[in-house]
Structure formats: structure tokens, C-alpha cells
Amino acid sequence: MTTAPTPPSSVETLAVIGVGLIGGSIALAARQTGAAKRVIGVGRNADRLEQARLAGVIDVGVKSLTDIADADFVVVCTPVDRIVADVLAATAVVRPAAILTDAGSVKGTICRQLEQQGVSNFVGSHPLAGSEKGGFEHARADLFQNRLCVVTPVESSIADHVATIEQFWRQLGMRTERLTPERHDQILALTSHLPHLTASALAALIDDTALPFASSGFRDTTRVAGGDAQLWAAILSQNAAAMQRALTQLTQRLDRFSEVLAHGDTMQLMHLLVEGQLRREAFERRDEGPGRGGEGPETRD
Amino acid sequence: MTTAPTPPSSVETLAVIGVGLIGGSIALAARQTGAAKRVIGVGRNADRLEQARLAGVIDVGVKSLTDIADADFVVVCTPVDRIVADVLAATAVVRPAAILTDAGSVKGTICRQLEQQGVSNFVGSHPLAGSEKGGFEHARADLFQNRLCVVTPVESSIADHVATIEQFWRQLGMRTERLTPERHDQILALTSHLPHLTASALAALIDDTALPFASSGFRDTTRVAGGDAQLWAAILSQNAAAMQRALTQLTQRLDRFSEVLAHGDTMQLMHLLVEGQLRREAFERRDEGPGRGGEGPETRD
Numbered sequence: 333m334t335t336a337p338t339p340p341s342s343v344e345t346l347a348v349i350g351v352g353l354i355g356g357s358i359a360l361a362a363r364q365t366g367a368a369k370r371v372i373g374v375g376r377n378a379d380r381l382e383q384a385r386l387a388g389v390i391d392v393g394v395k396s397l398t399d400i401a402d403a404d405f406v407v408v409c410t411p412v413d414r415i416v417a418d419v420l421a422a423t424a425v426v427r428p429a430a431i432l433t434d435a436g437s438v439k440g441t442i443c444r445q446l447e448q449q450g451v452s453n454f455v456g457s458h459p460l461a462g463s464e465k466g467g468f469e470h471a472r473a474d475l476f477q478n479r480l481c482v483v484t485p486v487e488s489s490i491a492d493h494v495a496t497i498e499q500f501w502r503q504l505g506m507r508t509e510r511l512t513p514e515r516h517d518q519i520l521a522l523t524s525h526l527p528h529l530t531a532s533a534l535a536a537l538i539d540d541t542a543l544p545f546a547s548s549g550f551r552d553t554t555r556v557a558g559g560d561a562q563l564w565a566a567i568l569s570q571n572a573a574a575m576q577r578a579l580t581q582l583t584q585r586l587d588r589f590s591e592v593l594a595h596g597d598t599m600q601l602m603h604l605l606v607e608g609q610l611r612r613e614a615f616e617r618r619d620e621g622p623g624r625g626g627e628g629p630e631t632r633d
Numbered sequence: 634m635t636t637a638p639t640p641p642s643s644v645e646t647l648a649v650i651g652v653g654l655i656g657g658s659i660a661l662a663a664r665q666t667g668a669a670k671r672v673i674g675v676g677r678n679a680d681r682l683e684q685a686r687l688a689g690v691i692d693v694g695v696k697s698l699t700d701i702a703d704a705d706f707v708v709v710c711t712p713v714d715r716i717v718a719d720v721l722a723a724t725a726v727v728r729p730a731a732i733l734t735d736a737g738s739v740k741g742t743i744c745r746q747l748e749q750q751g752v753s754n755f756v757g758s759h760p761l762a763g764s765e766k767g768g769f770e771h772a773r774a775d776l777f778q779n780r781l782c783v784v785t786p787v788e789s790s791i792a793d794h795v796a797t798i799e800q801f802w803r804q805l806g807m808r809t810e811r812l813t814p815e816r817h818d819q820i821l822a823l824t825s826h827l828p829h830l831t832a833s834a835l836a837a838l839i840d841d842t843a844l845p846f847a848s849s850g851f852r853d854t855t856r857v858a859g860g861d862a863q864l865w866a867a868i869l870s871q872n873a874a875a876m877q878r879a880l881t882q883l884t885q886r887l888d889r890f891s892e893v894l895a896h897g898d899t900m901q902l903m904h905l906l907v908e909g910q911l912r913r914e915a916f917e918r919r920d921e922g923p924g925r926g927g928e929g930p931e932t933r934d
Contacts, residue, residue, distance in 0.1 A: 460848050480845065509845065522838050523847040527854035530831060532909030533886040537823050537879070538916070544781065544810065546824040546916055547761045553828035555853040557913040565903035572894040578838070579891045583884050585834040590880045593873040602866035608833030612858040615839070615847055 347403035355409030356471030367503035408434040438570040439513035477505040521574035531557040644669040648704035656710030657772030668804035709735040739871040740814035778806040822875035832858040
């Protein structure tokens with residue numbers, strides 16, 4: 333752990349709801365960077381919480397939200413279809429001055445439902461980091477180092493809250509960007525959710541007669557199809573509208589390829605492939621630079 | 634190099650036409666395993682051939698096919714749209730008893746055109762190996778170790794020729810499987826060509842506003858979109874019919890996802906994702922085993 337000056341707005345008591353890969357990494361990173369002095373982990377399994385505590389991921393593990401009444405800052409790291417309920421339950425317990433955020437891969441439904449419920453001390457976040465591993469055993473304090481966190485205030489969000497949340501993520505080593513919840517969902521549909529769905533579709537086309545002949549192109553392109561189906565069903569469902577638009581864009585492009593193949597137009601085919609190649613190269617250049625993006629967290633139990 | 638007993642049917646003189654990544658690796662592997670006693674490399678650039686010779690990839694480099702008259706075994710490793718012409722030119726030069734094969738990623742057009750031309754000493758091959766790097770500088774003698782080579786005889790192929798070709802690939806460390814040219818193209822459309830095209834399409838959807846938010850899911854799923862567009866345009870064009878069928882299968886599955894999202898049917902969505910997850914896991918189990926597949930070679934100059 334690097335010796336850092338006491339951060340000006342270090343959180344006294346951080347509550348992490350859902351101590352999986354992401355929640356566990358937030359807890360670890362907050363303890364190690366001094367972003368929080370004390371970390372309470374909230375979960376449903378007392379044994380797992382105790383293991384997390386023994387592993388140094390959290391200071392104390394609790395099963396009941398009533399035990400986070402003293403929390404100044406709450407990060408909800410449960411699966412996307414539980415976040416609204418968990419935020420509502422937490423706001424009923426913590427002080428009005430407490431600030432809440434989440435780590436969910438979809439923002440629109442979460443932020444707008446909480447806004448409609450009159451929750452004024454929550455602003456959504458989506459830290460783009462993670463790995464395909466699940467569970468706090470794989471938590472790493474450096475998971476967020478130099479990764480990007482999207483913060484998604486709504487129109488009624490309080491500026492100080494947004495700033496405090498951004499400050500928190502930066503203390504864990506992240507860069508931050510602001511997007512509206514809707515713009516976030518639209519972009520992530522294209523950069524993350526559609527690739528996952530497409531990888532799954534490609535994998536499903538390969539029966540046992542074709543399997544022996546699948547190789548490195550298949551390996552790379554379908555890697556993410558191995559992801560947790562329940563987790564991804566929840567993410568894709570929550571982002572259904574943006575997913576359908578993204579799917580339309582993809583199928584239109586695939587239809588264009590099909591036309592061009594039917595016409596035997598190799599030049600036009602090459603032109604289409606070059607467009608993809610150039611965007612891939614743009615990504616690789618960005619990736620090699622100091623500012624890297626990151627995968628949406630796969631929140632797990 | 635392992636000390637191997639002299640292979641029973643080691644080739645006296647091997648000619649490799651096109652000394653790129655694949656041709657270069659074949660040359661290196663043949664020299665190192667003793668599969669061939671002498672390797673002639675044929676290319677269009679005298680400097681490159683000399684560099685390949687100095688690097689120990691080939692014994693001698695020539696620009697003219699007349700210089701391979703003594704070859705017993707010829708492997709054509711040029712891009713798919715040049716293979717037929719190169720095989721025809723080589724058959725005009727070598728002895729009738731010589732055997733020819735290729736390394737092209739598409740087999741139907743090549744094998745059927747040569748069959749129609751009355752070429753009886755050629756049988757198509759597709760060694761599933763390679764990397765995204767091009768050029769003989771990246772050639773490796775172990776590129777084929779434990780990889781799969783598909784050999785695609787036609788009905789009129791001579792059994793001894795097929796056996797000799799399979800023996801050659803096995804001496805380079807490969808396992809072999811036989812498929813008809815058409816079955817090969819159908820399978821590779823699904824396992825390799827469609828994933829490449831789809832990766833390209835996914836990458837092309839990401840404009841500069843979305844690029845900063847692309848991350849590990851995008852990185853894996855679009856990796857192969859960085860491939861050589863000219864090379865892949867030729868491959869996809871040559872396999873146009875099978876590609877269109879593969880594209881139809883994919884878009885049908887994507888449309889199914891779209892319906893399910895529109896109906897908010899999260900259970901059915903999960904079911905679809907599980908199908909992809911199971912096939913991906915089947916691939917990973919196969920991959921961990923001793924028998925691995927391999928990527929179609931990306932033949933380059």
C-alpha cells in the first residue's frame with residue numbers, strides 16, 4: 333500500500349452491499365487507499381461474510397441493513413435486478429446526509445425508478461472494471477486502477493453528491509466520466525451488451541460436428557459467451573430498449589455484408605471490413621495509452 | 634529439435650510457394666522434423682527470399698516456378714484467390730509423380746476448379762494454425778504442433794496422394810481429419826469466417842463517442858476484426874454461399890433474442906444465453922484436452 337496523505341474527504345464508514353468480485357474489490361481498495369476508514373460488508377451468507385472479513389476484504393460483515401445506520405457512503409454491488417430494492421432499503425436506514433451509489437451495468441431503469449421514488453441522495457455509477465471471475469476471493473484492490481467509472485446524475489441530482497461520488501471512485505484509482513443514464517445505456521449496449529449477446533449467438537451455432545474445427549477466431553470471439561447467463565439475462569432485460577436498437581444496427585450491417593457477398597463485390601466487401609478494422613485499431617491505440625476503459629462489473633453473490 | 638528416426642517417406646525436395654507466416658512455418662517445420670530433406674521457397678520478392686534463406690527458413694529461394702521442376706511435394710501457401718493459378722502453374726512444371734497441396738482457408742472453389750481442370754495430383758489441405766502476425770519473420774517450426782489439419786479429397790482423388798499428404802502434415806506434428814471441400818467450407822463458415830465478419834461488424838458500430846467506454850468484452854469479441862481486410866475479403870468471397878447460410882443462421886438467432894427482449898421474457902432470454910454458454914464450455918473442455926484445433930492460416934505475402 334502506498335503511503336498517501338489523508339484524503340480530504342475520506343469516508344468514515346463505507347457500507348458495501350453485496351461482497352462479490354466488485355463489492356469485495358471496492359472494499360479492499362477503499363481500505364488500502366484510505367478512501368474509507370471502516371468498511372461494513374452486507375450480504376446474505378454469514379459464512380461468506382466471515383471469510384471476507386478474515387481475508388481482510390471488509391472490517392465487519394452484517395446480514396441486516398439496520399447494521400449500516402452509521403454509514404456515510406453506501407455502494408450497492410448486487411445484481412442489476414436487485415439494486416433498486418437494495419438502495420431503497422438502505423436509504424430507509426442511513427442518515428439523510430449519507431450518500432449512496434451503485435455499480436450496476438445498466439443505469440436507466442435504476443436511476444429513473446429511484447428518482448421517481450423521491451430518493452435524492454443516490455447517484456448511479458458504473459465502474460468499468462472486472463473480470464470473468466466471481467466472488468470476493470478474486471477481489472483485487474487494484475481492480476480499478478486507471479479504469480473508467482461512469483457516473484450518471486439525473487437532472488435533480490445534487491451537485492455535491494455527484495462530486496463526492498466521483499471523488500470516491502478517483503480515490504480508488506479510477507478516472508470518471510459523466511453521462512445521462514440513457515446515454516450510458518445506449519453506449520454500453522453497443523460496447524458491451526451487444527458483444528456479449530452476439531458472442532453467445534455465435535457459440536450456439538456450433539454443434540458437435542463443427543466443434544473439433546473451432547479455433548483461435550472462435551476462441552476470441554466467443555470468450556464472453558462463457559459468462560453467467562443469469563447475470564447477463566438481467567443486464568440485457570434491463571437494457572432491452574437500447575439492446576433492440578443495437579441489434580437492429582448489427583443486423584442491418586450483417587444484411588449489408590450478405591448483399592455484398594451475393595453480388596460477388598469483393599471490393600465493397602473489403603471496404604466494409606476496413607471500416608471494422610479501422611475502429612478496432614482505434615480501440616487498440618486507445619487501449620495502449622494511459623487512459624484505459626474497463627469492463628462493466630459482473631456483480632455476483 | 635527432437636531427434637527423430639528418418640521418416641519412412643520423407644520428401645526429397647519440398648517446394649513452398651508463398652513464404653509468409655504459414656509457408657515459412659511449413660518450411661521451417663519440414664526442415665527441422667526431417668519431413669523434407671531440402672526446401673525451395675518460391676516468392677515474388679528476391680530480397681525477402683534471401684532474408685528467409687539467411688534466417689534458415691528455406692534452403693534456397695527462387696522467383697520462377699521453372700526452378701521447382703525437381704520438387705516431389707509442393708505446398709501452395711499464397712492467398713486463396715491465387716491458389717488455383719499457382720497450383721496450375723506448378724503442375725505444368727513438376728513431374729507427374731509429384732504431389733501438390735495447399736493451405737487455403739477455403740476449399741470448395743479451389744478443389745472443384747482444379748478437379749475440373751483435370752489436375753489429378755492435387756488434394757486440398759487446410760492446416761488450422763496461425764497467428765495474426767504475418768510474414769516469415771514470425772514463422773515457427775512448432776506452429777503446427779498438435780494442431781488439426783483438414784484434408785479435402787474429392788471423389789476422384791487418388792488414395793495414395795491423400796495418404797502422402799496426411800503423412801506430411803503429421804510429420805509436422807499435426808492431427809488430420811478428412812472432410813469434403815463443401816463440408817469444410819460449411820463448417821469453417823460457422824467456426825471461423827462468420828466470427829471474423831461479425832467481429833468486424835461489431836467494431837464498426839463504435840464511433841468516437843462510444844470508444845472511450847469500450848472495454849474487455851469489446852476487446853475480446855472484436856480482436857479478430859483487426860485482421861487483414863484484403864485477405865479476409867478474399868476468404869469470405871470464396872466462401873460466399875456458405876457465408877450467406879451462416880449469416881442467415883446468425884441473424885435468425887439475433888432476431889429471436891430481439892423478440893424475447895421485446896416480450897420481457899427474462900427466463901427465455903436466460904435459456905438462449907445458456908445454450909451459448911454450454912457450447913462455449915464444450916469448446917473450452919475440448920481446448921484443454923490434448924487435441925486442439927487451430928485457426929485457419931492467414932496466408933500472407
